[in-house]
Amino acid sequence: MQQIPTGSLVLREARPGGTVVELPGCVEVGGRAFVVMAGPCAVENAAQIEEAADAVAAAGCPVLRGGAFKPRTSPYSFQGLGEQGVRLLLAAASRRGLAAVTEVMDPAELPALEGVALLQVGARNMQNFALLKALSRLQRPVLLKRAASATVEEWLLAAEYLLAGGNAQVILCERGIRTFETATRNTLDLSAVVLAKQRTHLPVIVDPSHAAGRRDLVAGLSLAAAAAGADGLLVEVHPRPAEALCDGSQALLPPDLRELMRRLLPVLHGVGRELWRAPAQRMVAR
Amino acid sequence: MQQIPTGSLVLREARPGGTVVELPGCVEVGGRAFVVMAGPCAVENAAQIEEAADAVAAAGCPVLRGGAFKPRTSPYSFQGLGEQGVRLLLAAASRRGLAAVTEVMDPAELPALEGVALLQVGARNMQNFALLKALSRLQRPVLLKRAASATVEEWLLAAEYLLAGGNAQVILCERGIRTFETATRNTLDLSAVVLAKQRTHLPVIVDPSHAAGRRDLVAGLSLAAAAAGADGLLVEVHPRPAEALCDGSQALLPPDLRELMRRLLPVLHGVGRELWRAPAQRMVAR
């Protein structure tokens, strides 16, 4: 197995106190507060993303997710709205004081992604080194998803590409690995979260939606992630999952998201953390 | 994938309220209280198991584990003390009012296992159907570990062998699956726990020690298991792990176990559960 070289920038030793990544709009990831990022898999149209943003804001989540440039296994699947999707996402987010996270697949898309608070590198691109090198030259926060077949060491070394190039604003995201189990889309690897929190100073969040691929497991896995020491979640919610153009079966309904936020609070309290809330409604876990 | 036939005894529909397995000594697994079973991988000698039992009792765990008939990958590894190991385990447990759990590999060992509260079927024997059929004819609690490469459906169908044969006192145990990741011994699959709790009425516990294979991940994974809805833990503790004849690198030290119990309490409270404590010291999570 490839080992992380001693002295690597990504290692905990390089920054024992941990890194806090600050998103525009004052959301801090990696601090005491647990940050829930939520939204649909893809931005489909204005009405859908507005409705989803309502749900996200109402639940108290500070970050809106939504894909505009979509990596799809088949060239015949919906490929995202592209630049227009980014504009719809940013409009929906800014109207509600939310930060926005969306995926970047190609450095050529960066001009269209101005205003996006957090640039996501998807699991399929974790070792797209041309993309990593381009992002390493920016001073913008990057969310680096673990590839479905990457070891923890490989994931951290991909992050090292970003740090070595000069961009220290990196958040890691565990989203399930590929195993023999077919009851779930992927297998959520919370050991990797516990381990990554020890090995690196970077914040680590969890995407339970892509891991499970089914709505009914998302709440349980989210609570487990919080207890395991994750710094936040990236979770899918859709106003009408049955009509979703992408991954509807794993999207929560708006009431599910509110219920999840309600249930996260005491678990986070149990591990000495709080839940990040939009300023107006921010509550410290009691 | 093999599907569980409709009408199977193992399915949640057969017993919507859930099954509580009662171990001799009044420990209930599958109820509101979370049961921590702890002890060394193997019973090595009287002094070791007595010392381990002290640690287990002192931490407030109601069940002592310890292997006597050991399945080992190599024929040249320590194979366990066999019948003598069972006697030492039972002596150490009963002196402290603990129930005992140990592995059975062969129906021929059953006479030697009289007095054991919970008979463990190890991961390697999950589909040893001759053994399952023999245990199905007993009226004794069985702990059925998931094989390292079994799907959740296959695991539940293995349990169905026990129920179909007449033994309904079955506890399931997730202990990590085999994946490409080499940083951990196995990959703990908490999705399987969330899923199994929905699919079946049987209690489900988690073995974080064999999953991780390394002590430093055990506490984090234990808290995650509690938050995910598991009904208990099977965790390794050894008075001097460096001298252990088996799996020392994954064993907690006695103070680690006490600390784990302390940390479990608020997380369990966060999901509406309590921690099972030996009668004298039993505390409801507040």
Add this chain to the structure above:
Amino acid sequence: MQQIPTGSLVLREARPGGTVVELPGCVEVGGRAFVVMAGPCAVENAAQIEEAADAVAAAGCPVLRGGAFKPRTSPYSFQGLGEQGVRLLLAAASRRGLAAVTEVMDPAELPALEGVALLQVGARNMQNFALLKALSRLQRPVLLKRAASATVEEWLLAAEYLLAGGNAQVILCERGIRTFETATRNTLDLSAVVLAKQRTHLPVIVDPSHAAGRRDLVAGLSLAAAAAGADGLLVEVHPRPAEALCDGSQALLPPDLRELMRRLLPVLHGVGRELWRAPAQRMVAR
């Protein structure tokens, strides 16, 4: 990873020239001739096994397979005809001068398995150490299948249990490992065959039927196994796969088996081997 201890009986160094396992009826496995064992997954009734045996003998294969004690994932699946199945298998085999191979799941079945030339330990029982120890005390040939999630090292260590107990008549069988790929039932691991032939002196055969789980891949994989250096095949054939009680989708039809034997000949010749044929019809590859 568990390493095979230096000096282990299973290692090539212990017997550089290789082991030839002789089955009753003078079939040698591990020599220059490649041995094809064929037959149905399960013995279903007299007519079926007789018809299958006709196909096997007509194709020139010297060994008839057929399960009598069947390990099935579900307790509600056909569990095999047991002792009666063994009798039907032996009758069909002996009438045609074939050796017989069938699975043993439990030492208690051994009396019923008298007359069976080759006792198969199935993949699920590769680490059923009680069974291995019982078989190690016999002087009868054993076919040890690799478990679906066993490393090559673990497989060889399971064989070491047999050799260490005194039984050196062991044939290994690779039958596919469990991976993420769903297009095949398992993933045939021919690297393991090449590697095992280097690491150990024991003969190694391949079961392409369980590996693929689908008839249309069996011939291609069989040729590949022959080229990779395997010593033989264990392949499923059924007179009417659509009516099979078990694994029909992976069974060849009788004409497929003849065609496979015809195609094996020149490939074996290409790697300096010949095809084992029943005495009457034995042909050296030309």
Add this chain to the structure above:
Amino acid sequence: MQQIPTGSLVLREARPGGTVVELPGCVEVGGRAFVVMAGPCAVENAAQIEEAADAVAAAGCPVLRGGAFKPRTSPYSFQGLGEQGVRLLLAAASRRGLAAVTEVMDPAELPALEGVALLQVGARNMQNFALLKALSRLQRPVLLKRAASATVEEWLLAAEYLLAGGNAQVILCERGIRTFETATRNTLDLSAVVLAKQRTHLPVIVDPSHAAGRRDLVAGLSLAAAAAGADGLLVEVHPRPAEALCDGSQALLPPDLRELMRRLLPVLHGVGRELWRAPAQRMVAR
């Protein structure tokens, strides 16, 4: 699992006779002749690639491989000589009448890759859709490696991106998948080769070097690939593997390559194929 839509360009039905990809210099991949592409993992300097090219030409292989833009897990590993590496590779190849294959990681590298006969998309970039779309607009042959965790269906859908964009000159390459087995770097999946040859009309070759990660398995796996129906090999050879900057442990030595070519001949003959040889020395398998 993602299914290939009916009517997809990649499916066998679209071109039942199969596709032959012609490389500049008249090498045809996908026809009756089996094409061996060989060379070092990376171009290191002029002397090394010249020496390697000598070995490749002397063995009769028509295509020289050598990486110039290298995807490396760690940013601190040798990243390849880039544009200069391409020049050295092309010089070494053209001097000997060989075609050249090298990896492209980023469309921005395409100008530097003029003259390269076959553009390789590495396993890590199999689902780098921006790269696939850029390559789909070229009329140049592309070698598409299967990702270490891609199903066969996903691999074919990645090829569909190329065909749907207008580039039909696609060769597939199986190079091992990621599994639990640690004795090999990856697990060569020859079932995928047999299956892909049925599902698609595109040529399929095999990289036994990255699959095995160790020299001693390469010959056996190469013979198996030929017998399984592959259309060629991509194999690593290095004049002094112990000094290689990249993957030396899996590189053949020049005499190994000659020996491999010698052994391939009769196996290919056994399956009705011949071995592609440089015009001067081209031999039909006899």
